[in-house]
Amino acid sequence: MERAIVLAASAIGAGLSMIAGIGPGIGQGYAAGKAAEAVGRQPEAKGDITSTMLFGCAVAESTGIYGLVVAMILLFANPLIGKL
Amino acid sequence: MAVEITGPKVLFTIGPVVVTNTIVTSWVIIALIVAVCYWLTKDLKPVPETKKQIVAEKLVSMVYDLTDSTMGKKWRNFAPYVAALFAYSFVSSMSGLTGVRAPTSDLSIILAMALVTFTMIQVTGIKAKGFWGHFKKFLNPLNLISEIATPVSMTFRHFGNIAAGVVITTLLYAALAYFSTVILNLIPISFIQQIPVLQVGLPAFLSIYFDVFTSFLQAYIFIMLTMVYVSMAED
Amino acid sequence: MPNTYLDLVSFVPWTLIFTWLNLFILYSLIKKFLFKPVNNMLEQRKNEINTMYETAQQAQTNAEEMEKEYSERMAQAREEAGEIIKQATLSAQRREQEIISDAQEKAAIMTKRAEAEIAQERKKAYQEIKNEISDISVAIAGKMVQREISAADHEALISQFIENVGEV
Numbered sequence: 001m002e003r004a005i006v007l008a009a010s011a012i013g014a015g016l017s018m019i020a021g022i023g024p025g026i027g028q029g030y031a032a033g034k035a036a037e038a039v040g041r042q043p044e045a046k047g048d049i050t051s052t053m054l055f056g057c058a059v060a061e062s063t064g065i066y067g068l069v070v071a072m073i074l075l076f077a078n079p080l081i082g083k084l
Numbered sequence: 085m086a087v088e089i090t091g092p093k094v095l096f097t098i099g100p101v102v103v104t105n106t107i108v109t110s111w112v113i114i115a116l117i118v119a120v121c122y123w124l125t126k127d128l129k130p131v132p133e134t135k136k137q138i139v140a141e142k143l144v145s146m147v148y149d150l151t152d153s154t155m156g157k158k159w160r161n162f163a164p165y166v167a168a169l170f171a172y173s174f175v176s177s178m179s180g181l182t183g184v185r186a187p188t189s190d191l192s193i194i195l196a197m198a199l200v201t202f203t204m205i206q207v208t209g210i211k212a213k214g215f216w217g218h219f220k221k222f223l224n225p226l227n228l229i230s231e232i233a234t235p236v237s238m239t240f241r242h243f244g245n246i247a248a249g250v251v252i253t254t255l256l257y258a259a260l261a262y263f264s265t266v267i268l269n270l271i272p273i274s275f276i277q278q279i280p281v282l283q284v285g286l287p288a289f290l291s292i293y294f295d296v297f298t299s300f301l302q303a304y305i306f307i308m309l310t311m312v313y314v315s316m317a318e319d
Numbered sequence: 320m321p322n323t324y325l326d327l328v329s330f331v332p333w334t335l336i337f338t339w340l341n342l343f344i345l346y347s348l349i350k351k352f353l354f355k356p357v358n359n360m361l362e363q364r365k366n367e368i369n370t371m372y373e374t375a376q377q378a379q380t381n382a383e384e385m386e387k388e389y390s391e392r393m394a395q396a397r398e399e400a401g402e403i404i405k406q407a408t409l410s411a412q413r414r415e416q417e418i419i420s421d422a423q424e425k426a427a428i429m430t431k432r433a434e435a436e437i438a439q440e441r442k443k444a445y446q447e448i449k450n451e452i453s454d455i456s457v458a459i460a461g462k463m464v465q466r467e468i469s470a471a472d473h474e475a476l477i478s479q480f481i482e483n484v485g486e487v
Binding site for chain 1: 247304
Binding site: 093094101102106107110111118125130140143171172191193197199200247251 | 322323324325326327328329330331332333334335336337338339341342344345346348349350352353354356357358359360361363364367
C-alpha cells in the first residue's frame with residue numbers, strides 16, 4: 001500500500017517536474033524570434049547569429065533539462081522506494 | 085507490454101573494478117578517433133598532395149581558431165584537450181546511432197568530464213591569483229554554490245539531452261513494435277507477427293534530431309563552456 | 320554483478336576513473352597523432368616558404384643588378400658606336416674635302432699648264448709665222464721691187480707689216 005502511494009506520488013511528481021519545460025520553451029522562442037529579427041536586419045551576419053542563438057538556447061535549456069533529469073530519476077531510478 | 089529503460093550494463097568485474105558497456109564503447113571510440121587521426125596525418129608534405137591532408141590541416145586550424153577566439157593566443161596548448169573532448173563527446177553521442185549504448189548517456193562519464201573542467205578552473209584560478217587570492221571569494225557562500233553549480237549544470241545539461249534522446253528513442257521503438265504487432269496480427273502466421281516492420285525507417289527522422297543535431301550541439305556547448313570558464317578563472 | 324543493468328541515472332565511481340584515464344589517453348594521442356605532425360608540417364612549410372622567398376629575393380636582386388649592368392654596357396656601347404660613326408663621318412668628310420681640293424688643285428695646275436702651253440705654242444707659232452712671213456715678204460719684195468733697199472728700211476717695213484698682221 002505504501003509502495004503504491006510512493007509510486008503514484010513519484011509519477012505525479014515526475015509529471016509536475018516537467019512543468020519546468022515551460023520556461024525554456026518561452027525563453028528559446030523569444031531568443032529565436034529575436035534571432036529572426038536580427039537576421040532580417042542584418043542578413044549577412046546569419047552564421048554568427050545562428051551559432052550565438054543555438055549556444056544561448058542550449059544554455060537556457062538547462063532548467064528544462066534539470067526538470068527532465070528529476071523526472072527521469074523519479075521514474076527510472078526512484079530513490080524514494082528504498083526509503084520505505 | 086512493459087518497457088524497460090535502464091542505464092549502462094555491467095559487463096564484467098575484476099575484483100572491485102566495475103567495467104560497464106559504456107566504458108568498453110569508449111575504448112572502441114578512442115581507438116577509432118586515434119586511428120582516424122593517425123590515418124589523416126600519415127604522410128604529411130609541405131605541399132599538400134592528398135585531400136586527407138587538407139582535412140587534417142583544416143581540423144587543426146579550426147580548433148586553433150576556436151581556442152584563439154574564445155580564450156586568446158596564450159591558451160594554444162589547450163587546443164588538443166578541446167579537440168579530444170569534442171571528438172570524444174561527439175563520436176560517443178553519435179555512436180547511439182549504431183545501436184550501442186552511447187557513453188555520453190552514462191552520468192558517470194559526463195560527470196568525469198565536467199569534473200576535469202572543474203579541476204582546470206580551480207588550477208587556473210590558483211595559478212593566476214595565488215591560493216588565497218582564488219579561494220577568498222568562497223567566503224561568500226553564494227559564490228561557493230555557483231562554483232559547484234558549474235560542473236553540475238554542465239553534467240546534467242549534456243547527460244539530460246542525450247539521455248532524453250535515449251529514453252524517447254527506446255519508447256518510440258517499443259511503441260512501433262507494439263503497433264506493428266497490432267497490424268501484423270491480421271496475418272495468422274505467428275512468425276510474421278514477430279517482425280517489427282514499423283521500426284524500419286521511421287526512427288531515422290528522430291535520430292537526425294536526437295543523435296546528430298543534439299550530439300553536435302551538446303559537444304560544442306560542452307567545449308565552449310569549458311573554454312569560457314577556464315579562461316574566465318584567470319581574472 | 321556482471322550482466323546486470325544499472326539505473327538510467329546511476330553513478331559508478333570506477334567509470335569516473337576510467338573516463339579520466341580515457342580522456343588523458345585520448346588527449347595525449349590526439350596531441351601526438353594530429354596536432355604534432357600537423358604543426359611540424361606547418362613549421363616545415365613555413366621554413367620552406369621562407370627559404371623560397373629568400374632565394375627569389377636573391378634571384379631578383381641578381382637579375383636587377385645584371386639588368387643594370389647590361390643597360391649600362393648597352394649605353395656605353397651605343398655611345399661608342401656613335402663616337403665611331405661620328406669619327407668615321409668626320410674623317411670621310413675630311414677625306415672628301417681633301418679629295419675635292421686635291422682634284423681642284425690638280426685641275427688648276429693642269430689648266431695653268433695647258434694655258435702656259437697654249438701661250439707658248441702661240442708664241443712659237445707667232446714666231447714661226449713671223450719668220451716665214453718675213454722670209455716670204457723679203458723674197459716677194461726682192462722679186463717685185465728689184466731695187467736696192469737698205470737693210471734697215473727693209474727691216475722696218477717688215478716689222479711694221481708684221482705688227483699689223485699680228486693685230487689682225
